[in-house]
Amino acid sequence: MADPQPSPLPALDVSLSVPEEFKTGAVFTKINSDRKQKQVKFRLDVDQGQILWESKKYGAILVETIKEFRTGSNAAYDLAQLGLPFSDLPRFISIIYIRSGSYKTLNVLAPTPEILRQWENAVRALYTTRRDLMRGLDNVEMREAVWQKMYWKGADAGGDNKLDLKEVENLCLRLNISAPPAVVKKLFDATDSQRTGFLDFESFKQFVKSIKRRPEVDALYAQICDGSPSKIFDSQAFEMFMKGQQQSDLSVDALKAIFAKYATQPVEGQVPVLSTTAFTTFLLSSDNAVTASASGSHQVTQNMSHPLSHYYISSSHNTYLIGHQLIGESTVEGYIRALLAGCRSVELDIWDGGDNEEPVIKHGNTLTSDIPLRDICDAINRYAFVASPYPVIISAEVHLGLESQDKMVQVLKECFGNRLVHDENLLQDGMPKKKIDALPSVESLKEKFLLKAKNLYVIDNAATSLLATSTPPATIEVEEPSDTSDSEAEPTSKVAKVRGEIKSFGNKLRATFGSKKGSRPTTPSNDQRPPKPKMSIKLASLIVYTVGVKCRGLPPATPIDGVQSENAPHYEPEHIFSLSENKAKRMIKDDMLSVIKHCQNHLVRVYPKGLRVNSTNYEPHEFWAAGAQVVALNWQTTDFGYLINQAMFQENGRCGYILKPPALMDFNAKLLTQRTMHFFDVMIISAQQLPTPKRSTKSELLKKNPYVDPLAEVSLHVPDWSSTPFIPTESKAAYSPSHKATTTEPTSSRKVSFKTSIVKDNGFNPVWQEEICLPFDCLGGRESGMMDLVFVKFVVWQKGKDDDGDEPLAVYCAPLGCLKSGFRHLPLHDSQGSQHLFSTLFVEIGIRDVA
Template sequence: MPDDALVQSPPTSFQPAPATVAPRGDPVAQQASIADFPVPLLLQQGTPMIKVSGKKQKRVIFRLDPDQGQIIWEGKKHRIIPIENIKELRTASDARYYRELYQLSQEYESRWLTIIYTLEGQYKTWHVIAPTRDVFQMWDVTLRKLYAVRKELTSGLGNVDLREAVWEKQYWKGADEKVCFEDVEMLCKRLNISPQREDLIRRFQQADIQRRGFLDFSDFRRFVKLLKTRPELDRLYKRLCASHSGKFTFEVFARFMRDHQKSTLTPDQLKHTFLRYATCTTEDDAPQPIQLPVDLILPTEKSDNKPPTADPTLSLDGFTSFLLSKDNAAFSDGDGDVHHDMTRPLSEYYISSSHNTYLVGHQLVGGSTIEGYIRALLHSCRSVELDIYDGDTEPVIYHGKTLTTKVQLREVCNAIAKYAFVVSPYPIIISAEVHCSVPQQEMMVAIMHEAFGDSLVSAPLEGRPRIEALPSPEQLKGRVLLKAKNLYVSETEGLQPKEITVDAESASTSTDASSTDNEIFTEIKQEIKQEIKQEVRKARNVFTRHRSSSAHRSPSSSPAPLPAKPAKVRMSMALVSLLVYTVGVKCRGLNKKEHYAPEHVFSLSEGTANKMSKQGGMLADLIKHNRTHLVRVYPKGTRLASTNYEPHRYWSAGAQLVAINWQTCDLGYMINHAMFQRNGRSGYVLKPLALRVPDKGLLNKRTKHFLDITVISAQQLPRPKDAHGREIIEKSAIDPYIEVSLHVPEWATAHPHDTPAPLATASPQHRHKSLSITSPATTVSYRTSTVKSNGFNPVWEESLSLPFTVAGDMRDLVFMRVAVKEDGEEDREPLAVYCVSLGSLQQGYRHLPLADAQASQYMFSTLFVQIGIRDA
């Protein structure tokens, strides 16, 4: 999953060395960059290792291709693991979970290597045992270095020289190689481009300056530069500097940044940025890199050279480098640092949350594993879920009344403790559904104390006996909070006879409010009953098939009965003592008669939340409640395939813990991922002001805008891949088009008198097609025309305007998604995507770093666009 496509690893298991980038224009330093570190010949030739799986252990020869960036081995089929697909490397004790799972001796621990990676949208694990400690060390060190390079290149834009060096190593095989014209044709096929043969011959001849009929490395570089020519950038460059005798001076740059890029940098900051990419013409007219003047050098920089005397200018190459750099990133949110005020109460933040975190697949028959927790935590998730049941000796976690496998609570708690604060220091909330007996509740508490130690919150901060307001993320740094239903609180609340249960997470709502509330909750009750009936019916079918297959395997054994409904058990006081700031209670309505303490948390299924959101009065009450209290929303039970809702619908109601199925990378996951890329990927994002202050005027404010976007061009789009992760080279170059969509919360649903937004508009030549608007108009989509047979450098230069309405200036809750699709393959996953909150989207000319369907960024694929946001 992304993120940020690639994740960090815990200090004890994986800390790749930072990728140092050589200065621009310094070929000696570039050769010394980490892109050129030597890979042992033994690994390139192949080493025999034991491949471990759940079924068997087998001796296999593995080799490493450093240029292609792949681990390769032969089995029944040719297998590869692209290094950029690696999510985590674990060795020795950090991989102990799997060694013990496969019941292998501890003697193998010092030679054990586990890789977590993605392939075809699925998370996979690869386990090997090296024959010797030296071979293990060789693989371990080398993989981490290769991974560090690719991680640097898949974490946004920039690193132009390093990126180019890696690209060349991937397509150039050695110093003595000679590339003939037929090789160039094959290269173009690999690069996803089908140029006219005459044009290709012309470029080959331009590169072959010695007329030898082949290309050496220098010729090859020249040919690639011709191939990568971007006429759309050349036109923009000439247009910008036309008024300055064709020279791109600092004045041109400053005007470009102010008028087009909407930059807020100071003049000194602009000057500093400009000089990083500018060149100076010397007496012999040879362009030279600019050394920064002393007064503009950052404290960490040093320069022994004197400032240049000639006026610096931006060449076309320098302008291109700037446009592709982190200095011109489309995503802007505090330079990757935590910059939101982290001292507000917990209720004032959106908190990255997961649902049924232990599952890695289907809700009824999927596997339960610690991997779900590790994956989520390493992507800055701050709220994980445990469903805890009695085990044979200790509590276990699984999806009750289903065929999902079980995992030990102790294993899960140890994994949470290890990975909780690797990515973010801010508090973890464990949302627990406790279904076990009192003795095993006691075990559960003991296990948590053992795993989390002093990090586990078991008393109010500073010993305060009464909680007046929730503490802040800053106050709870490094702490673990348990959220579970407190039966004693519920039993002493004096519940009304009309109480109805509305979800499976121990949240309920009474009907003792107004007559309007009665109608709403009656509808909710009927809806939930239908959902439960459907889920039970499907579950029974699964159990029936399971019993039939078991009976077929063992005719003498009788079918196991369906699990009986467990009797209500008492609650351990040791467990109660852990419920401090997150005490699970039933929702008894949101009217003035009901009072909730600051620490009281209730859960709503998406069906219940939908019903409440569609009624203006109830939505206003929910928003008011969420200013001071935590509320969790979770997917309805009928989402058996672990699909997701679109979370911004519930964020707009102020809900903080909007839980996502992290194993499914659909639109809902993409929006959640985009939201929590913000604020330094800390997992906490401060809610918009309109949802934090009791100002009805601000909340009811409606403004209309247009997102103006010109889709200009794309660079090195990925080719389709087969089920083993290999590019399909046999297929001709793709026919790409771009789909842009805006996803807006249903502001108008809660305010039926709001005027509908106008339809999206496109440039006249494309207006007859491509528009798609959902009902209600919360998603507006547009697709460009198709570029035929070019996935390498297609150019569209098509403009469109997408309308959207914002409530309370909450632009943070509007999301833009860009998808690269192949014409004729509309039913397939997009080839590449990019999703971002408009609150973090920079205007002007930007390159969007494209990612795969799991939000893992590609190394070389970008989309060049011009972005503007204007009032309607």
């Protein structure tokens, strides 16, 4: 008797987009970073979602890890860096992807431009399919088909389109399913109804259905049916569930439309109902996403007609670096990566390029490499508005003489053209002819570049004005030096602080007015004016809405008798000052309301202190809570500060601009002085298909038991906006006091956390069903919008590796105010922020007010 023929695999739509010759393999020329070339056969594995090639190291790319395809003019810079002739450009492609948290590049030359076009289209089709599966949890049938084919092909070691018992046991091992051999054999025999000794694809799907059964969802389904008047999961039961547990504000008609999307097809005489499978599908879908961003929506949902100062702006510090602050490499890649991820403020550190040379970008007084300013600007211009159409602020530290400043202006104008905001109508003293009452809206600045730099003409006028007042120099607050020279030494006494300010003020006046050391500055008169600052008027014309000035202190938020003192510092709407994290922290601690009031109409930039030589980050929500908009981070470091930043700017279509909470935009002092108390209630129910932990030590690599022993942790990270945290004694929470932000002090937030028990030997479908109650306080309650500045982090750890210094199995982070209540599946990511394709955490969440 002939063996039964194995069932054919169902074809995915993407298979139709991948020519057969690319599946079996096409020979391209691979170029390494050392410029060595080699003929290599590349295969596209549709089922596994990979680009494969033979390699001694690791010849595979998961297509969902691809960050960018570069061809044509976008690849010209890469081509030149590899020393290839420009004639090769039509058949050259550079693919940027991530492996183990690091950016990698695959550079190849196709035999002909036409073959390159076909191969690129095939890879893009495969990439699009996998990307769409990660954008929300929609299209469950497609997700299931991709999952089945990926694991079927991986399990079929013999390549004969059938699985024997041993192959099924290995599959369970790969899926992190810890089950005794007898249990696996029982399931295998139950599925192998024909007693053939193997599973064909149809039998395999039944086997998968058995192991993927969700008893915790079955229990919830039964509970909903029991609470329904009809005792079935009909439209009425669905509406009760959505209005009750899920706290949905959708209309009845909208809920009926969602129900119809998942319910059984109407049959005469029968009421449409949701089956347990359909209910599971709904719970995993974008119709039940935990946030708007988790639904896969890239729509801008906020009003973009507010002035610039009303938005948080996704910002990068030392964008040109991709590593260490002192010895790292300066490269255009830092700008490309940041801009494609939605960053809207990048930094340029501009230095003289030498005789007859254009300026360069480098990290001054360090061993980092330099790169031509023109190369950086070309890259910025190409990538600035790919991810978002909203304005990009170029924060420039200019270390140039007059002649080089004019060269810089020429480069900026040639690269950015009409996109560069400028004002040619300046007065002879470099000041604008017309004053503005408020900053322009984000919407009006679409696809524009704003140059932020110090305008020495403005600083000159401000210093002259200061000298004309009777205010003693010791009381003037002078801006700290930039982070490249900031020693971050803290004064040990008030006397030391005053002495330091006097000395700093004197040095700055001498630098501005050219007076000799020991001479006393005199009040300028018509006969004796200070020398003109060494600044090009052409450069001044490019600094329009983001004019860098020194921080001279802030006027009080609530002046005495409602009248502001004549000696109070004044800033025009376009003035922006930069603060190191240390100084920003001190100002917020001394007078948070004045900082909030100032940030209502003015931009403030905060940057990491100079001691963060390893490019670590602070937690940015500490400064967002005070209204600071341009809170710059080291994007090359994917630590917790970076994770918070990414979580914040996932919202509003990932456009890089987020409206501040109403209490900060309108400066409601009454609301901002009210402290409300709440509980974040969480039930950690279960996890699905957790990744296998990385093995770094020899003992881990030799460990026979590869199963995951997971535990989950939930933590709230609350800005330090009150002196005493809300921690009731009856809470189950484990409270961690104000702690280090990521690596170094001083900026930190309160952490309230709780960990579940450990589930042994199960990374496939561990179930906890553990309730957690985390207390926290907020300014102004729910209506203030300040809950958007409290961040919640869900982490799944491997047993024994559950400290902050360890790498988690998976993580999810979001603003607390953006979370939807009820039963939700959280899409899990790795520690670098890349989403795991099939990994989720099933939770029930809600926020409870304390009476």
